[in-house]
Amino acid sequence: MKIESALADIVGATHVFDLTVRPGSTEEVARCLALLSHEKMPVVTVGGRTGLVDATRAEDGQVTLSTERLTGLHPVDVERRQVLCGAGAKLEAVQDWAGRKGLRFGVDLGARGSCTIGGNVATNAGGSRVLRYGMMRQNIAGLEVVLADGTVLSDLRGLPKNNAGYDLKQIFVGSEGTLGVVTQALLQLAPSPGASASALLAFASFDAAMKAADTLRSRYAQVLSAVEIMWRSYYARTARALLKDAPLPVSDEHPIYLLVQIEAGEETNDLLLAALEALDGVADGAVAQTAAQEAALWAIRDASEIIEHSHPRVLSFDVSLRPGDFAQYLVKVEVALARLPNPSTLYSFGHLCDGNVHFMIGYEPSGGQGDEAIEHCVYGPLADVQPSSISAEHGIGREKMHHLWRSRDAAEIDVMNRLRRALDPAGILNPHIRFEAL
Ligand SMILES: Cc1cc2nc3c(=O)[nH]c(=O)nc-3n(C[C@H](O)[C@H](O)[C@H](O)COP(=O)(O)OP(=O)(O)OC[C@H]3O[C@@H](n4cnc5c(N)ncnc54)[C@H](O)[C@@H]3O)c2cc1C
Incomplete structure (x- = not known):
């Protein structure tokens, strides 16, 4: 109760309920995080909650920080083809906003009406137009992020070239809320192609x-x-x-x-x-x-989503490999699934030119066969295909964290954890997402 009233002092009582806080500005995010760091209180950042790796579910005693009030859209800078927006702005709203000036924000995905720019940054979202515009990372000209201790780290200069030291914004792209809370993003736009x-x-x-x-x-x-x-x-x-x-x-x-x-x-x-x-x-x-x-x-x-509701249990996968390796790999997955005692149905789709297949595997868990057996059928054959990754665009979250070692070596995982400790020594940001070596 004490923490709730301290948060209410910062954001107003109407924006704190059931251990969820909804800051309305960067300054309020900074004050909330400074307080939560001081109290060593774990915090889960949530945007549109469309992420597919079970990352935004708060556990007992975790505070949820929602970006839903950080929705500001600044005027489009037509000359530089850039727009500054709040982390809570919906992707579709940003696409429409840019479209009004004859420009396009190139990132696009099925969840456009619900997902947020902050979530897109935090997951380095891909989607169907990566082939033409790249992933979220390639479309970010600047970021404002609040660190766990409340420090506001801002690079909204939008310079196409700036090699004066590290490009710090890059480490937050795809960091899944473990290094800081994104509060604003300066997005790079492209000319609108007009017709499709x-x-x-x-x-x-x-x-x-x-x-x-x-x-x-x-x-x-x-x-x-x-x-x-x-x-x-x-x-x-x-x-x-x-x-x-x-x-x-x-x-x-x-x-x-x-x-x-x-x-x-x-x-x-x-x-x-x-x-x-x-x-x-x-x-x-x-x-x-x-x-x-x-x-x-x-x-x-x-x-x-239709597939999601077609079976008692549906597992989703999102693997990355060279397009030329798809066919052989999929046969191995099918063979492995067919050997399991419980029948399953494999639905595959994806972004062909990016080497990214999404699988959804529907089955009925029974007789002791659970998710692990299915995961083994997908990740076992993936180990024979190199290079490959267990997560092309959805991230790690809870769902894939036990498989991180399959795609990152011990040195990479160690540096991820060192970065995390350096920026969040109290370990409050999305602590349920753990980077574990084998
Ligand atoms: C129908 C459908 C289609 C999809 N298609 C694609 C696709 O083609 N490509 C793709 O890449 N993804 C896809 N996704 C997954 C999802 O939409 C993306 O991961 C999206 O970027 C998540 O945005 P969000 O606002 O919903 O984030 P959330 O789900 O709320 O959060 C996702 C992660 O980001 C963190 N986070 C959220 N906001 C912030 C912030 N402001 N600062 C720091 N961390 C933050 C959270 O803690 C969590 O770890 C799809 C999802 C659905 C439901």
């Missing part, structure tokens, strides 16, 4: 889809915004659930589907058609003729 066009293509094999993706990348790199891959089980389940009895845009009998998007102003439609003509091995396809049809194709790709 998408096509859904079916292929008889992974190799045929890979060849098509390579052709698109080599000939249309300047205008290609996305090449998303779906394996049959994912496409069939999401498309049928969304469209019910209506016909599917492409039959669900093919092994592999690519969703291709081109954005190139007035030439967009012509370029998409030219790009499609350049491809070999397309077994079937549908080109969106209207914005609504394009949105419907993307809704199929973004409907992973």
Whole structure:
């Protein structure tokens, strides 16, 4: 109770309830963290809570710090193509804000309406347009972060070049709230491409889809915004659930589907058609003729939540490997899953050109078979594929922290912990996320 009233003195009584505090400014974040550090009180920072690795669930005695009031959007600097926004601003609100000035914020993902810029920074979010714009890291021109002791560390200069010492903002990108609380981000924008066009293509094999993706990348790199891959089980389940009895845009009998998007102003439609003509091995396809049809194709790709609700238990994975290693690796996962006593269903999709596959594996836990057996089927074969990573874009959280050693060596994990101790000696920031060597 004492800590709640001390926090209420800082942010106002209406912004503290059930050990959740909602600061309204950087200064209030700083005062809250200084207090919590002093009291050695653990704190969990939450944005939109769309993270997929169980990182924002507070345990008994942990204070939740919500960024929901830090939503300020400053005027867009059209000349420098930058915008300063509060950490709690929703990704979609920032995209719309930049769009009003004819600019685009390049990071995009299915959770755009709920996730926050602070969460995107803290997870180094990827998404469907990494191919064109890079991950969150490549789109950050400056950051303001509050350290555990309340120190405000600010680099909002937005200079494209600044080698005067370390680029400190970088260590907070992808740090999952373990090094500081992001309060503001200066985002780099790009010219808006104006128009978009998408096509859904079916292929008889992974190799045929890979060849098509390579052709698109080599000939249309300047205008290609996305090449998303779906394996049959994912496409069939999401498309049928969304469209019910209506016909599917492409039959669900093919092994592999690519969703291709081109954005190139007035030439967009012509370029998409030219790009499609350049491809070999397309077994079937549908080109969106209207914005609504394009949105419907993307809704199929973004409907992973349908899978979440399709089985008693669903585990999500997010591995990174070279695109050329996908096919062989997936066969090994399927073989390993088939050997388990309990049947399971594997749904795979992802960002083909980034070498990033998302798996969702649905099963019914029973007879002593739990999550570990499934994890073993995914991570065991991954060890044979190098280079690879257990987390391409979702981070570690609680869910993957016991597997960190599979993708980082002992020296890397040691330096992560040293950095953490240096910036947060009281160990209050997201202490439930632990970086453990084997
Ligand atoms: C339907 C759906 C689709 C998704 N698609 C993608 C995708 O394509 N690519 C991708 O990368 N992710 C994807 N995600 C995952 C998720 O949306 C991202 O990880 C997102 O960046 C999290 O933002 P958030 O605001 O919800 O963060 P939260 O879930 O609230 O928090 C995530 C982590 O960041 C920390 N954090 C949050 N805010 C701050 C802050 N201000 N300062 C410091 N730490 C903070 C939290 O403590 C936690 O560790 C998807 C999720 C869903 C539900």
